[in-house]
Structures are given as C-alpha cells and as structure tokens.
Amino acid sequence: xxxxxxxxxxxxxxxxxxxxxxxxxxxxxxxxxxxxxxxxxxxxxxxxxxxxxxxxxxxxxxxxxxxxxxxxxxxxxxxxxxxxxxxxxxxxxxxxxxxxxxxxxxxxxxxxxxxxxxxxxxxxxxxxxxxxxxxxxxxxxxxxxxxxxxxxxxxxxxxxxxxxxxxxxxxxxxxxxxxxxxxxxxxxxxxxxxxxxxxxxxxxxxxxxxxxxxxxxxxxxxxxxxxxxxxxxxxxxxxxxxxxxxxxxxxxxxxxxxxxxxxxxxxxxxxxxxxxxxxxxxxxxxxxxxxxxxxxxxxxxxxxxxxxxxxxxxxxxxxxxxxxxxxxxxxxxxxxxxxxxxxxxxxxxxxxxxxxxxxxxxxxxxxxxxxxxxxxxxxxxxxxxxxxxxxxxxxxxxxxxxxxxxxxxxxxxxxx
Numbered sequence: 001x002x003x004x005x006x007x008x009x010x011x012x013x014x015x016x017x018x019x020x021x022x023x024x025x026x027x028x029x030x031x032x033x034x035x036x037x038x039x040x041x042x043x044x045x046x047x048x049x050x051x052x053x054x055x056x057x058x059x060x061x062x063x064x065x066x067x068x069x070x071x072x073x074x075x076x077x078x079x080x081x082x083x084x085x086x087x088x089x090x091x092x093x094x095x096x097x098x099x100x101x102x103x104x105x106x107x108x109x110x111x112x113x114x115x116x117x118x119x120x121x122x123x124x125x126x127x128x129x130x131x132x133x134x135x136x137x138x139x140x141x142x143x144x145x146x147x148x149x150x151x152x153x154x155x156x157x158x159x160x161x162x163x164x165x166x167x168x169x170x171x172x173x174x175x176x177x178x179x180x181x182x183x184x185x186x187x188x189x190x191x192x193x194x195x196x197x198x199x200x201x202x203x204x205x206x207x208x209x210x211x212x213x214x215x216x217x218x219x220x221x222x223x224x225x226x227x228x229x230x231x232x233x234x235x236x237x238x239x240x241x242x243x244x245x246x247x248x249x250x251x252x253x254x255x256x257x258x259x260x261x262x263x264x265x266x267x268x269x270x271x272x273x274x275x276x277x278x279x280x281x282x283x284x285x286x287x288x289x290x291x292x293x294x295x296x297x298x299x300x301x302x303x304x305x306x307x308x309x310x311x312x313x314x315x316x317x318x319x320x321x322x323x324x325x326x327x328x329x330x331x332x333x334x335x336x337x338x339x340x341x342x343x344x345x346x347x348x349x350x351x352x353x354x355x356x357x358x359x360x361x362x363x364x365x366x367x368x369x370x371x372x373x374x375x376x377x378x379x380x381x382x383x384x385x386x387x388x389x390x391x392x393x394x395x396x397x398x399x400x401x402x403x404x405x406x407x408x409x410x411x412x413x414x415x416x
Contacts, residue, residue: 003392003403005380005413007361010243010283013409017232017247019044019225020256021398022189025052025089026196027223029097029169031069032061034200034218038069041224047396048087051109055082055094059101071220074173077103084109084139086326086368086397088116089162095121095143096166099130100173102146107139112326112368114139121163124155152177157184157209159324164211165193171213172202180209185321188257188295195255199223226251230258230298231399232279234374237302238409239281240270241309241382245409246280257296264291264303268310288312288355297322297329300351301375304333308342309382310355320349326397327367336364336376340383361385370397377402381411 024044029052031038043049056069060076063069075097082098084091084107091109095118098105108114119137126132129149134141148170155163157180167178168190184190194204201219205212227250239245252259252274262279265272268289271282288310293300300319307314322329334346339362343354361383366373373392380387392415395402406413 001393001415002388002390003377003413003415004386004388005377005411006386007381007383008242008410008412011238011245011381011409011411012243014246014248015235015405015408016249017227017235018046018399018401020228021046021048022089022192022256023196023225024049025093026165026193027225028052028056028069029093030196030200030218031071031220032056032059032075032097033073033169033173034071034220035073036071036220037064038071038220039067039222040069041067043067043225044228046398046400047085048090048398051083051085051087051090055084055090058082059097071218073218075101077101078105081106081108084113086110086113088113088160088325091118091139092121092160092162092166093169095141096125096170098143099125099128099145099148100170104142104144106142109139116324117159120156120159121166124153124163124167127153148174151175152179154179154181156181158182159185159321161186161189164190168193168197168204168211168213171211172197172216172218175215176213178211183294184209185294186257186297188255192255226253229253229256229261233258233261233299233302234378234402235405235409236261236265236272236279236281237306237378238381240265240272240284240286240306241378242283243409244280244282246278248278250279251277258299260296261299261303264289265306268306286310286355288314290315292318294318297325298371301329301333301371302378304337304351304353305375305379307353308337308340308355308359308379312355314353314355315350316353317350319351326369327372329369329372332365332367332369332372336372339364340379359383361387363388363390366391366394368394370394370399374399374402377406
C-alpha cells in the first residue's frame with residue numbers, strides 16, 4: 001500500500017494514543033506463567049501483540065471476556081509452529097518460555113524477523129542445558145525444553161535487552177542468576193520487565209548488570225496498560241512541525257524509555273507542555289541536539305525527522321543496536337532523509353543530520369518497518385509538496401489507528 005500525503009497549512013487536534021506495546025507483551029506472558037485469572041485492562045491490539053496472544057493460546061492459556069487471561073503456570077507443548085509474525089519481543093520472550101516446555105517447540109516469523117538475531121539467547125539457553133537449532137543464529141528456531149539444569153547464566157547485552165527480559169520471565173520457575181556481559185542496551189525495558197514481574201508477586205534483586213531471582217510462583221493479578229509514549233511521539237512531532245496537538249491520557253512514565261523524548265524536545269527548544277494526564281506540543285523553531293539514544297532507540301526515527309528541521313547540526317549516537325530492528329534503521333533513516341534533500345552522515349552507531357528550513361516532497365520507503373513508515377509520514381506534513389510512503393501497511397505492527405489519527409489532526413491523504 002502507498003499513502004500520498006498532502007501537506008496541510010497546519011495541524012490541530014486531540015489524540016488518545018494507543019496502549020503500550022511493551023507493557024502488553026510482558027503482561028500477557030506473565031499471566032500465562034501464573035495459575036488462575038489475571039485481569040489486564042487496556043491492552044494494545046496490533047499485529048505484534050496478536051502474535052503474543054496467539055503464542056499465549058498455543059502454550060495453553062485462554063482468554064475470557066477480552067481482558068481476563070487464564071494462566072496455567074506451566075506452559076504446554078504445542079503441536080503447531082508458533083508464528084511470531086514481525087514481532088521480535090514475541091519471539092524472544094516465547095523462546096525463553098519454550099525452554100520450560102517438555103518436548104520441541106518451533107518458532108518462526110516474517111522474512112524480516114527471520115533475519116534478526118536470536119543466537120545470544122540460544123547460547124544462554126544452551127548453557128542452561130537446553131538444546132536449540134536455528135538458521136545460522138536467526139529464526140526459525142527449534143527449542144527442546146523441559147530439562148533446564150543450570151542455575152546461573154551469562155548473556156551479552158549489546159544486541160537486545162529482550163534476551164535478558166526473556167531469561168527474567170523464566171527465572172522464577174527455576175531460580176536463576178543472570179549476568180549481563182558488557183553494555184546493556186535499552187536497559188529501561190529490562191526495568192519494565194521487572195516492574196511487570198513485581199505486579200505478579202515476583203521478587204528480582206538487581207546489582208548493576210547482575211540479576212538474582214529465587215525460585216518462586218507467579219500470582220495472578222490485575223493491572224492496566226498505560227499509553228505508549230513511543231506512539232505518542234509521532235503526534236508530538238506533528239505538533240512541533242506544523243501546528244498544535246494534544247495527547248490525552250498521556251504522561252511521562254519512568255518505565256517507558258521513550259519518555260526521554262519529552263526532555264530531548266525541551267532541550268531542542270520545543271514548545272511542549274505537560275498537564276494533568278496530557279502532553280501538548282506546538283509549532284516550534286527547533287535547535288540542533290547532541291544526544292545519546294542507547295536507552296531509547298525507538299524514538300530515533302521520529303527524532304531524526306525533527307533534527308532535519310532543526311537549526312544546526314544534530315548528532316544522535318549510541319544507536320548501533322538499531323541495525324537489528326525490523327530494518328537496519330540507521331540505513332533506513334539516512335536513505336529517506338536524503339530523499340528529503342537533507343545532508344546526513346551515517347556512522348556505525350550514529351547519525352549526523354544538518355537541519356534545513358524546508359523539506360522536499362518525495363517518495364519514501366518504509367522498509368516494512370512501522371516506525372520508519374510513521375516517521376516519514378509525519379515528515380511529509382512539513383514538506384513543500386505532496387509525498388508518498390511506500391509500504392504504509394506495516395503500521396499495523398504497533399499503531400493500527402495511525403491513519404485515522406492523522407485525519408483527526410486535519411491531514412488529508414489517499415491510500416492505494
């Protein structure tokens with residue numbers, strides 16, 4: 001699908017962003033590992049979380065009344081292959097859970113997902129006595145579980161924090177010490193995993209990059225999923241570029257790494273206001289930024305668009321792990337910025353972007369990456385002429401109502 005966006009004179013409106021995808025994945029799998037009924041309110045329904053819901057069902061859980069998740073404590077063997085679609089979080093958490101299942105579990109996904117690494121988690125599971133077979137360290141992957149022997153494991157932290165989160169999910173079932181070697185990228189997502197575990201009565205002790213979890217039982221609970229700051233960031237950017245947008249039911253959340261976006265924008269001289277359960281952004285004369293996004297990689301696509309409009313030269317660094325997302329996001333961002341007429345330099349772990357007053361309209365590629373598709377849809381609002389984004393359908397991975405919300409702030413577009 002291709003979307004053509006006609007730049008509006010201004011945007012204005014009120015948006016209620018979708019629920020947090022990161023919270024939703026973790027809460028669903030934690031409910032599976034509990035015995036009994038957990039109530040999870042305000043879950044996000046999108047392509048990625050549907051993959052987690054399907055895995056939940058295949059492992060033996062079942063859902064009542066849309067928000068009541070009945071866990072079975074010990075996941076069961078499934079005869080069918082678990083298809084994680086395009087969801088890296090589903091894959092990595094489900095791989096760890098598969099190590100608890102007696103017998104062989106096979107997991108696969110989209111072409112894009114099957115090019116993303118799983119080998120660090122494989123090595124850790126192998127060290128725990130779990131047998132695995134994969135396609136050169138990427139999916140599809142087969143896991144023979146039910147015979148975990150070790151009580152201590154090491155894992156590298158510079159590829160994805162989701163590997164650590166996966167190990168933390170199974171740790172209460174076996175009692176486990178997890179040691180992260182080197183830097184732990186996106187460590188706030190590990191903090192979020194621990195917070196969700198605590199909601200299910202799990203105690204995790206952390207000392208720097210070492211995690212200690214005694215053998216204990218998950219207990220069914222009730223919780224509500226907050227709004228997703230990473231999804232809200234696209235419409236915050238729309239306001240900053242072209243008018244005024246209010247995000248309701250949205251606040252900074254210390255367990256969502258992308259909350260740093262708010263502070264980064266303030267440092268760019270952005271007009272952004274935090275009220276009682278809302279955030280409002282208004283058109284601003286942005287200034288260049290030098291920022292380390294190691295802990296908040298998901299905001300880099302839209303932050304790069306704002307840097308392209310800012311006065312001066314911005315540098316966004318600490319982002320090598322973006323090369324292992326739905327696309328190589330460093331390359332994808334640089335490619336599309338150049339299509340806009342922006343001077344950009346791409347390094348191993350950074351982007352250097354020279355701001356420009358006016359964007360060229362262009363034909364952007366999504367690279368089948370939802371955050372790239374949405375970032376350059378927002379960039380199109382500030383272009384001189386109409387722009388197109390090719391492959392817009394991938395927004396379903398995290399924000400199915402994105403186009404409807406564009407309409408709500410006065411954006412005209414057509415899709416073919």
